[in-house]
Amino acid sequence: MDKVNLLNEKVRHHLDTIYQGIFPSDKLDDIALELLKRMRISHEHDILIPQVHTNLWNEKDVVLITYGDSIIEPSADLSQGMHKPPLQTLYTFLDKYCAHAVNHVHILPFFPYSSDDGFSVIDYSSVNQALGSWDDVTRIANEFGLMVDLVINHCSARSLWFDNFIKQESPGKDFFFTIDKDTDTSLVTRPRTSDLLRKTSTTDGTKYVWCTFSHDQVDFDFRNPEVLLAFVDIIRLYLDKGTRIFRLDAIAFLWKEFGTNCINLPQTHEVVRTMRTLIEHASPNSIIITETNIPNRENLTYLGNANEAHAIYNFSLPPLLLNTLITGDCGYLKSWLMSMPPAQNGTFYFNFIASHDGIGLRPVEGLLSDEEIANLADCMQKFGGKVSWRTGLLGQQKPYELNIALIDALQGDMHGPDEFQIQRFLCAHAIMLGLEGLPGIYIHSLLGTTNDYEKASNTGQSRSINRHRWHFDSLSRELDDAYSLHHQVLTQMTQLISIRTAQSAFHPNATQFTLHLGTKIFGYWRQSIDRTQSIFCLSNISKEPQTIKLCDINLIGTDEWVDLLTQTPLHSQMQNITLAPYKSAWITNRFHKG
Structure with missing residues (x-):
């Protein structure tokens, strides 16, 4: 099967899942073809093959x-x-x-x-x-x-699309989500305290338009594939x-x-x-x-x-980080970090x-x-x-x-x-x-x-x-x-x-482990993908000086270590280091000043 047909089949599968029987099969075929056409990837030479599980970013990206x-x-x-x-x-x-x-x-x-x-x-x-x-x-x-x-969930009530919705003209006539004013919406999750529905007079009578955020931000109705096409x-x-x-x-x-x-x-x-x-x-x-x-x-x-x-x-x-720094306790931040799964490549x-x-x-x-x-x-x-x-x-x-x-x-x-x-x-x-x-x-x-x-x-x-x-x-x-x-x-x-x-x-995908250094020192360890560099990231999150036993972070004795932030050399024979209030250390075995 050529690249065009493979991609068309994949898009067609997406549409089947989205619309779940709302439209007949031939309608979904037409939508799939139109999506590819509008993205200008409807011919063999237009289609670029992405690399699965490839990192398109590195440590230099900010x-x-x-x-x-x-x-x-x-x-x-x-x-x-x-x-x-x-x-x-x-x-x-x-x-x-x-x-x-x-x-x-x-x-x-x-x-x-x-x-x-x-x-x-x-x-x-x-x-x-x-x-x-x-x-x-x-x-x-x-x-x-x-x-x-x-900005895909909603647009302005002053947009041409919403003006056309009011006049019941295209494009826009069927772009917005409306419901009967007596519909039970008690289960709806809201990020705002404003009324969910906006009463709107149209040439087809009064409509109640869904507004997740404000009455000037009218929600699209993605049940209409024309909305998806417009965003493509x-x-x-x-x-x-x-x-x-x-x-x-x-x-x-x-x-x-x-x-x-x-x-x-x-x-x-x-x-x-x-x-x-x-x-x-x-x-x-x-x-x-x-x-x-x-x-x-x-x-x-x-x-x-x-x-x-x-x-x-x-x-x-x-x-969580704000809470850590104003309470002087990193317990919640540490527990959360340990619960986060590594992002796969x-x-x-x-x-x-x-x-x-x-x-x-x-x-x-x-x-x-x-x-x-x-x-x-x-x-x-x-x-x-x-x-x-x-x-x-x-x-x-x-x-x-x-x-x-x-x-x-x-x-x-x-x-x-x-x-x-x-x-x-x-x-x-x-x-x-x-x-x-x-x-x-x-x-x-x-x-x-x-x-x-x-x-x-x-x-x-x-x-x-x-x-x-x-x-x-x-x-x-x-x-x-x-x-x-x-x-x-x-x-x-x-x-x-x-x-x-x-x-x-x-690197955004380099290895990370959370360190257990009490509630006043927040720490984690990073290791490069090629395993040639390690960095111990330590921060005193309190207003009192904190001492860290270097044996607790297990510096390898055969390596030379340095704090990147102060350029201070460290060695495994040192017993401990002290961090002033709210000071951090990035201790590494491979020095790159930046």
Whole structure:
């Protein structure tokens, strides 16, 4: 059987699983052919064969997460408006300050939008004119690996598709999920407290449109294959514009079925597999990451058997690491790490501890008690943060996420602020950068940006507290001032990253074992895939000095050892080492300075 027929058969199998008898066989045949045609892989020479269980990444890969307008500057050309296209300013910033530290950039939704800072997309095919143009996007893509959001669960209520839905015209007439207003939705898992249904007047009468997140974000109905086809067109466009990594936003909520919780349904997983099949046969080096802010066990299922997402967001890490550093006890973090299965070749964990969203709390359900989650939320509020809420199954209000800049979240411990803010902040990143997986670093963590109370007040949105917009001139002054908090953070963060990217033991799929060094020292061991380098990653997560017996980590006496972070030589005859509060050590037998 030739490549075209083999691929067509595989896609046809995906469609059988998704639509499960909704359509006759000949209809599914037509859909399969159309999907391949729209991805431009309908001929033998178009099809590229992906390598199964191949790692398309290594220790040098680091992703910077940023909005297109996180940094702005005045325009010298008045024809461009008051400000230079921010995507051009972003490129200048990346080139000047980040080129030696990161090699991928996640530009958060840069499309025309109506709310949610970009995640309520009006038009998927164009760049928001206030940010720049496709040329600006592709320029960044040519210098850095580009990560783009596929906002696939919903779009803006101001989109052409929804306007056509109201007028009952195509395309869009049957694109959105509607139900009878009296349908029992009590089992539905909600990330928000707003009403699930939006009452909408159309030329075909009143419709009740499903809105998982807000009434400006109307959910698609993937029971209609025309919606799947439309998103394949979008994927093809993004590939053409240089996208290497696709972030499937809010994918867990994609498929709805009455009488279920409407999250993580089998059809949702099959849609991800379908997209994986199409993307990897059109562009074998492209990667899919699923964004599923859900309990850890459910999140892991999106890796499938290396046939679904290439990577999943490691959503349990941010709240567990934060809890560790403010309680001075790594017990929960250690237990979780031991429970995590190694990512098989061809998959990886996407590690992060801060992002444009808050620190989600659902991923620690079952890992921390309700009381511990409440204590964590209370501490963050005392540090100037905010808490977003969701409605539980019994109608109760439960904390959903913490909204606070990471450097402010780490200004102290449960007893209040102290003098260890920067040390604690750097300790958190030293832990994250060494872990199995590929790191993503939010621009405001790289810069040490603090809470933006003014923006949160102006927008009325809690998440805005961690979405500051810098002016390039003032940012440059801060970064060039050796005494500035932002200079200190950027300098030390980029040093950490440069050391990390030079170590083969930090390959995203290198071996990892958790060390048992008590509750005050969090430690794990990494070994390179070729077994030539070992690194013992040790962090004092308390505000008191901690001594570690070197016999407890069993350094091999025939090797020479050095702490990569201080360049201090160690030897097996030494009895112990002492780590100052919130200090880390990366002890290796193969020295690469970075």
